[in-house]
Amino acid sequence: MNKGEYWNPVLETLPQEKLRQLQLKKFQEIVTWAYDHSKFYHQLYADAGLEPGDIKTFDDIRKVPKMEKSMMRDVQGPGKDNFPYGDILCVPLEQVTDYRQTSGTTGQPVYQADTWQDWEYGTEAYCYALYAQGYRASDRIFLPFGYNIFIAFWAYHYAGEKLGCEVIPGGVLNTEARILKMQELRATAMGATPTYVLGMAETARKMGLNPPTDLCIRKITVAGEPGGSIPATRKRMEDAWGAKVYDQVGSTEIGHWGWECRQQAGLHVNEALYLIEIEDVNTGECIDRPGKRGKMVVTTFNRLAQPCIRFDVKDLIEWNPEPCACGRTFRLLLGGIKGRADDITKVKGVLLSPTAIEEVVRDIPQLSNEYLVVVTKKGDIDDITLKVELLPKFQKDEASVRSVLTDQLRVKTNLGYNIEFHPYESLPRSQAKSRRFQDQRPKLH
Numbered sequence: 244m245n246k247g248e249y250w251n252p253v254l255e256t257l258p259q260e261k262l263r264q265l266q267l268k269k270f271q272e273i274v275t276w277a278y279d280h281s282k283f284y285h286q287l288y289a290d291a292g293l294e295p296g297d298i299k300t301f302d303d304i305r306k307v308p309k310m311e312k313s314m315m316r317d318v319q320g321p322g323k324d325n326f327p328y329g330d331i332l333c334v335p336l337e338q339v340t341d342y343r344q345t346s347g348t349t350g351q352p353v354y355q356a357d358t359w360q361d362w363e364y365g366t367e368a369y370c371y372a373l374y375a376q377g378y379r380a381s382d383r384i385f386l387p388f389g390y391n392i393f394i395a396f397w398a399y400h401y402a403g404e405k406l407g408c409e410v411i412p413g414g415v416l417n418t419e420a421r422i423l424k425m426q427e428l429r430a431t432a433m434g435a436t437p438t439y440v441l442g443m444a445e446t447a448r449k450m451g452l453n454p455p456t457d458l459c460i461r462k463i464t465v466a467g468e469p470g471g472s473i474p475a476t477r478k479r480m481e482d483a484w485g486a487k488v489y490d491q492v493g494s495t496e497i498g499h500w501g502w503e504c505r506q507q508a509g510l511h512v513n514e515a516l517y518l519i520e521i522e523d524v525n526t527g528e529c530i531d532r533p534g535k536r537g538k539m540v541v542t543t544f545n546r547l548a549q550p551c552i553r554f555d556v557k558d559l560i561e562w563n564p565e566p567c568a569c570g571r572t573f574r575l576l577l578g579g580i581k582g583r584a585d586d587i588t589k590v591k592g593v594l595l596s597p598t599a600i601e602e603v604v605r606d607i608p609q610l611s612n613e614y615l616v617v618v619t620k621k622g623d624i625d626d627i628t629l630k631v632e633l634l635p636k637f638q639k640d641e642a643s644v645r646s647v648l649t650d651q652l653r654v655k656t657n658l659g660y661n662i663e664f665h666p667y668e669s670l671p672r673s674q675a676k677s678r679r680f681q682d683q684r685p686k687l688h
């Protein structure tokens with residue numbers, strides 16, 4: 244069969260009804276597997292009075308208890324079974340071939356075990372993404388990234404190889420050396436965080452290079468930050484590189500469940516390998532129709548060492564009412580991930596998502612790519628400051644930019660900000676995930 248645009252032509256065009264049947268069958272299988280092989284899951288389900296055989300219809304899935312990151316942490320670590328993974332592990336330790344851990348900034352990380360079969364499954368999931376983004380065997384991929392104990396870009400590397408692309412690991416090189424190597428080898432594609440994609444373009448220009456004409460990068464897959472699904476940030480990246488930029492999402496515990504296709508119409512959920520449910524943040528009700536945002540609950544179907552079953556991720560998402568023009572039946576999420584339930588914070592009594600600020604700042608062409616938001620408390624009152632940089636050639640535009648920023652931030656976030664202009668390149672730059680939102684208010688507890 245001619246693959247055409249699809250990595251897996253059968254699964255990616257399966258009618259929705261058939262996809263739901265497939266998902267129910269796979270869900271039943273993974274629950275049975277976990278119940279039979281992991282003390283953690285056995286106890287979780289036994290406490291809820293649930294046995295795998297009780298799941299007979301799609302609606303029964305919602306009877307299965309959810310789990311979350313803190314529950315994994317609680318069973319892992321020193322003094323627990325199957326060190327360091329805990330009794331969530333469903334296979335003997337000897338079968339574990341890959342170790343990763345979460346990169347959370349607080350508390351003990353979650354340890355993630357994979358068998359070789361699990362790792363192949365993770366790679367396969369990433370192949371759907373790269374193929375949909377137009378990666379083919381003729382591509383030469385450059386990875387401007389230092390691989391380490393976190394999951395980031397490992398599967399991108401393996402999936403590139405599986406597609407037959409040529410993969411160049413750009414690990415310990417600095418940014419200038421990476422750019423020169425990409426130029427020397429005429430790399431056609433790369434994967435990085437949005438922050439680093441923008442930072443690299445800046446560095447290239449300082450080296451006297453114009454990325455769209457002096458380099459051959461035509462496809463960029465971004466992950467790790469929401470920028471790929473924020474139109475203004477995407478446009479900045481595409482203009483800087485003369486390349487198409489595609490978003491890709493995943494995490495250590497789940498794997499690579501969502502990606503954009505060449506239509507760039509939103510994130511496709513890989514419904515053959517994952518079940519994504521959306522749940523009302525307040526009531527816990529299932530949202531199965533477009534038009535309402537809720538938090539994501541995800542099940543991995545084929546990860547056997549350490550499955551995630553109804554994992555409460557707390558990412559905020561909503562279904563797109565429109566099917567994608569690419570012909571895939573995998574549903575789309577509208578506008579990618581709209582922040583995390585945990586990141587939504589109250590400032591001056593108003594709910595604020597940091598992503599909304601990024602949308603405003605990146606849409607103003609006179610501003611550089613960097614900005615910083617600092618929330619403090621003055622007396623009893625929250626105070627929010629936005630620090631931005633004008634690009635050198637727009638220094639005279641401070642008053643007009645201040646006015647546009649103030650208006651747009653008011654419209655998009657319902658808040659007033661102190662706006663500070665800082666000299667170009669004085670705000671902190673980062674090579675990986677950036678922390679542009681700093682809440683410095685004293686904690687209440």
Ligand SMILES: [Zn+2]
Binds near residue numbers: 505506508511569
């Ligand atoms: Zn599509």
